[in-house]
Amino acid sequence: MKKMLSLLIVVLGFCASINAQEFLDPVEWEVKVEKQQGDEYNILIKASIDDGWHLYSQVAADVDLGPIPTEFTYNNSPETYELIGGTTEPDVAPVHDPIFEADIVFFSDKAIFIQPIKVINEEGLVIKVEVYYSVCDDEKCLPPESKMFELKLTDGKAMATTAELTAEDLEKTAQLTIDLKGKDKYETEEEKSEKSFLTIFLLGFIGGLIALLTPCVFPMIPLTVSFFTKSASNKKKGLGNAILYGLFIFGIYLLLSLPFHLLDSLDPEILNNISTNVTLNVVFFVIFMVFAFSFFGYYEITLPSSWSSKMDDKATSIGGVIGIFFMALTLAIVSFSCTGPILGSLLGGSLSSDGGAMQLTFGMGGFGLALALPFALFALFPNWLNTLPKSGGWLNTVKVVLGFIELGLAFKFLSNADLVEHWGLLKREIFIGIWILCALGLGLYLFGFIRFPHDGPRKKKLPMGNIAIGTLCFVFVLYLIPGLTNTKYANLKLLSGFPPPLFYSLYDKGTSAPLGLEAYKDFDEGVAAAKASGKPIMLDFTGWACVNCRKMEEQVWSEDEIFKIINEEYVLISLYVDDRKELSEEEKFNFLKPTGGVKQIHTIGDKWATFQTVNFKNNSQPYYILMDSEFNLLNKPVGYTPDADEYLNWLKEGKANFKK
Structure with a gap:
């Protein structure tokens, strides 16, 4: 008895010392029974889930290592009651998880599970339900929990039950404790960092700068700035119009992201569903392949000419602020054949990341700002127009370079679909091999060994830009080659997130740790x-x-x-x-x-x-x-x-x- 009391004091003292600490328990369960007809009843099991947490389906993912499925166990017997079918759960569309290479079904906010039963003997019937489950949020998973409930048909609502503690239980609980030193010195609370949208904004800005160097946009800069500065009644008004023109360009690209905010507010998971949808990823693959060969010069892709004509007519006839807006809209439409693929890359990348619609807005904002800045800056400093290089063959070279980039990105979308459906078409090494071919092709083009329809005569002396970028392409090939091996150098850390994961490989990656x-x-x-x-x-x-x-x-x-x-x-x-x-x-x-x-x-x-x-x-x-x-x-x-x-x-x- 003294030993038991000593152990009890130790355990209670320990529990009291940590009772103030916060332990996560993000699911509240409610179990009750409802009569249907005759001797049939429904056991209703409701899970109320805290914001940000996910409870997983009863159906295990089709993968060796996956989330812990929810399980329900009942004390039914031939003498008491029998189960009618299985326990049903809410019909929720699966979401692909790239880590487990599987479509995962999980529930957020709440979920109601229903188990129909047929009562054989009501007298003294006690129904016991055991729930085994695990939950995760975006940063962590909690260990699986098991909770017991028991109820009578007349009770309606179940009460949670617990097992009795024995002296042996208390002793083993004490044995589970280690004499950890330094707890006061080193706090154990987790710190969370807020995600920044600066990176996606800068990527969008860089995309906009690249779009400026395409044949669809670059020639428009001096023409448009000259139009505003010369057609206005005074220099100040021309300057204001050019700046307003730039602001409208920025605003138009921001507006393109608004529909995705509406989708995100209606269903927070919809953007992730879009980014992992097999059909859409295959469609993106096809579109990017079409854009790539368009950039190579085999054909031209433009929006209907009637669209730009109507916008241009409105800009001319209306005039004023509204007319300037339609001029900006005309630029967006006319330049689509060059800016569309870049925007498509931004769209696909943003929707597949955690920031969703907000990241897309920052990316579009960066893209629009990069396009708009030259029109405002050259209007402020018109002498800078003299420093711009003249349009020429180098613009076509930029388009071909973008074509090779689009070709590589196209296979990223096909890889997404391949991972979801487990086709095994683009294992990591095959994907990297395709990128090696793209980088080699681009390098050979820049050094003049490959030619495309719109390229002019081969120059005797290569431009320094071609030599520099071509050399970088060959360096990139050298960087990619270890990715084809089964060594520790195959990780390619700088490309993390682009190739398929390390375990989606032609090599056997099975290890015990x-x-x-x-x-x-x-x-x-x-x-x-x-x-x-x-x-x-x-x-x-x-x-x-x-x-x-x-x-x-x-x-x-x-x-x-x-x-x-x-x-x-x-x-x-x-x-x-x-x-x-x-x-x-x-x-x-x-x-x-x-x-x-x-x-x-x-x-x-x-x-x-x-x-x-x-x-x-x-x-x-x-x-x-x-x-x-x-x-x-x-x-x-x-x-x-x-x-x-x-x-x-x-x-x-x-x-x-x-x-x-």
Whole structure:
């Protein structure tokens, strides 16, 4: 009895000390039963899900390692009641996940599951429902939870049930705790960084600058500026009109993004659905191929000439501010054959990223600003017009260069469709091989070995621009070649996100640990290895179904210096919180959670998820801790850290503190 009381005091004291910490529990469950007709009833299971979190379908994704599906277990028997069919769930369209290469069905906000039953014996009937589930948001996944409910037919609403705690449970709970030192020095709260739209704005701006150098836009600059400065009654008015013209160009491209904001507000997932839709990606592939060969000069693509004629007529007849607007709209229509492919790239890239419609607006804004600036600047400083190079064959060279770029981007869209449908057409090495051919073709063109229909006579002396860019193309080919190999150099970090993922490969990538590293799957074994080697510990709380865990392993750990430090300077212990392998009967126990209630520790995942919560006041993955074999923290634990430099500095800091 004294032993039991001592253990109880230890556990209650520990729980009280961490009760103030915030543990994530983003799903609230409500279970009730409703009578239908005769002896038939419905068990209604409602999940209320916090904003930003996803609960997964009962249907497992068609992939070896995927999200944890939701499961329902009932205590039905031939003497009490029987299930009528399976448990139904809301009809939600799947969303492709590029990490798992699978279409994933998940629920947001709320989901109602229905299980019809036929009651055989009402007397004393108690219905028990067990829910097993896991949830994720955009940055982390929580370990799977199991909750029990029981109700009588007359009760209507179920009550959550918990198991009873025994002295053995309390003892095993205490054993799960380590004497972690340095908790006060190194806070364990996760820091979140806000996403910036500056990058997409700058990319759009660069796209606009490229569009300025095309034959559709460049000749328009001196003509339009001269028109405004010479046709106005005074210089000041001409200057104002030119600036207004530039503002309208900027505004028109901003307006092009507004419909996507409407779509995004109606359904936050719709832009992601559009970007991963197989049909649309194939259509984009075809369109980009058509644009590429148009840039090569085999045919011309323009919007109907009647459109530009009508806009030009309105600009002439109306005049004033409205007339200037129609002049800007005319430029947008006339230049479409050159700007369309660039805008298409911007559209496809923005919709497939997390920022959605807002990123598209920033990208369009940058593009429109780059197009508009010359008209305003040259109106302010008309003498600058004399410094512009004359139109000529170099404009056609720019178009052909864009054609090769469009050709490479076309296969990116085909790759998206290939990943979704698992066709296996564009494995990573094949995709990179196609890009090598595109870069080689562009280099050979710039050096004059390949000619296209609109190219003039071959010059005896190549322009310096051709030599410089052609040389860069061959350097790019050299950079791509390791991507064809099955080595650590195949990652091509500068192109992350463009080629298919590393595991979508012609080579067999199967390993027992991330990137072939040696990783202990048991905490005690890893600690023993750290003591024997005299190395610090890198504790990795991860999950088989954790998307961002895979991102960290493939995009950050794969960095040469980071890989070397983890492999040589640390003992890696990877604890999978969603591993459903059963513990032995002697290892199973019930754990009293700090937030109340009891959690059954029946699987390896249960054990490590609870271990993380107990010792680090955190229940999200990925989560990384650096410490020595005596459990002294070496620095502040971190979660999802996509910045490789930041993660490398974190590893180096832990190593330096360990040496001290």
